[in-house]
Amino acid sequence: MRKAGRIALGEHDAGAAARAGKACLLLLAQDASDNARKRAEGFAYAAQAPLLRLPYTKQALSDRLGKTGCAIAAVTDPGLAKAFVSALAQADPEQYSSTAAELAAQTRTDTGTAQTSGGRNGKRRKQV
Numbered sequence: 001m002r003k004a005g006r007i008a009l010g011e012h013d014a015g016a017a018a019r020a021g022k023a024c025l026l027l028l029a030q031d032a033s034d035n036a037r038k039r040a041e042g043f044a045y046a047a048q049a050p051l052l053r054l055p056y057t058k059q060a061l062s063d064r065l066g067k068t069g070c071a072i073a074a075v076t077d078p079g080l081a082k083a084f085v086s087a088l089a090q091a092d093p094e095q096y097s098s099t100a101a102e103l104a105a106q107t108r109t110d111t112g113t114a115q116t117s118g119g120r121n122g123k124r125r126k127q128v
Helices: 010-019 034-047 058-065 078-091 093-105
Strands: 007-009 025-028 051-053 072-075
Touching: 007 010, 010 034, 010 072, 025 034, 025 078, 034 051, 034 072, 072 078, 078 093
Parallel strands: 025 051
Antiparallel strands: 007 072, 025 072
């Protein structure tokens, strides 16, 4: 997700993605503080996205993602969010199956990549 640029790492970037409506899923580290949990809940409410408490510590997330002290992250791609949660649901169905079903039921469209206007693009040629 990081290589594709589809994850916002850290409290500041995850909050910005949530406020912009781009966050599909918010992730919270297992050992995140109560203050970080409250902020993540606020971000999830603002983005109308599910909040998922991960089985990984901040140190494990930091090692994997390459950002120190990362407790909150926001996934901005619906397909990657579904794939990530379904992989977690296979490992621990009791805890993550409801979130996986919720993400599978959502039908969000990504309006940023599709061309929506019917107008011309590019240079106009002279008519001879």
